Amino acid sequence: MAEHLTPMIQSCVLHFGEMGSRWGINRTVGQMYALLVLSEEPLCADDIAAALGFSRSNVSMGLKELQSWELVRLQHIPGERKEFYSAPDDVWEIAKTLIEQRRKREIDPTLSTLRGLLLEQPANREEEYAQDRMRDMHEMIEMLTQWTVEIQRLDQNNLRNLLKLGGSLSKVLDMKDRFMK
Amino acid sequence: MAEHLTPMIQSCVLHFGEMGSRWGINRTVGQMYALLVLSEEPLCADDIAAALGFSRSNVSMGLKELQSWELVRLQHIPGERKEFYSAPDDVWEIAKTLIEQRRKREIDPTLSTLRGLLLEQPANREEEYAQDRMRDMHEMIEMLTQWTVEIQRLDQNNLRNLLKLGGSLSKVLDMKDRFMK
DNA sequence: CTGTAATTTCAGTAATTACTGAAACTTATG
């Protein structure tokens, strides 16, 4: 399989391929992305195909997919005719992109489906109950979404601070309550 | 397909089946769960099979899966010989369970894989860089995990308050800074 | 216990998704 890929890197690549496939991302695309993240210099499609043992066309499709998720940047290396790809080296940025993209692709359409169904007149008790649950879901998803949008705005430092707050969350909430009063 | 399933409920069920399949959850299992969430009374396997047009055995496997995720509760209705299933009617509880389960199944193993690889001695510059990225990932995932653990502890009201804070996140952070000093 | 209703298992098959190689296309260069 691998061309020149140390066991350490290979393990990591395989693991994230597996993870990807459990989260609805094609296994080989997951592997390609892990490889890009772990490598300091940009890689070209042939590098990836060689390192992972995939066909050239599979790599091409994978890269297209990753580009559509805005997870990789294409770069032309001066003098080189090939196209090179790289992942951001800040993992927080990667996470933010992933969240934003899934929001656009899955969450927003879900919210709008729910909204549509909530506009209908319930025909009976059964539909009334169902709509109540849909309303709950809509409210929850919208809240979580809003939250992630806010988080996207924070810079890395504030984000870390927020997360490091950890256990003292409820204290912060109390504090906020006292302030608001 | 459907036996007695209003168009409204059917749309919602189909949508969540689709969503499930994009997040690594079998489409039919997603549909079954949506149906359970939307229905006020507990359902038995035959109800589900009839409503969704699946084979009895498929429903059996799906329910087993949902039980292993702790997303449904089995209940025996007095006098009835069949087993009935229901979903929690609090969607926040459902979300918490989902997060916790995915943490156990995917996040924790990922952290331990990363930790293992970070213990190895880097063989060269390339592995050094790869390990740096793995360290970043580990740190980030651990922070996010810790955060979700804290959140699991909050009751529904505090959770809502926290999320409603929304735009004022950075204000809260400032506030906290001032307090800590 | 016995009989029957309900559930589970599992081998076989269907459906879906992923991957490849060959050909078409694009782009840059001499």
Added chain:
DNA sequence: CATAAGTTTCAGTAATTACTGAAATTACAG
């Protein structure tokens, strides 16, 4: 503008995952 290096497309095939029906198992009422 001809050629060659590089990339993409896509029809065909492979691999995986999902689903079914029949048979086995379990659970329980009488």
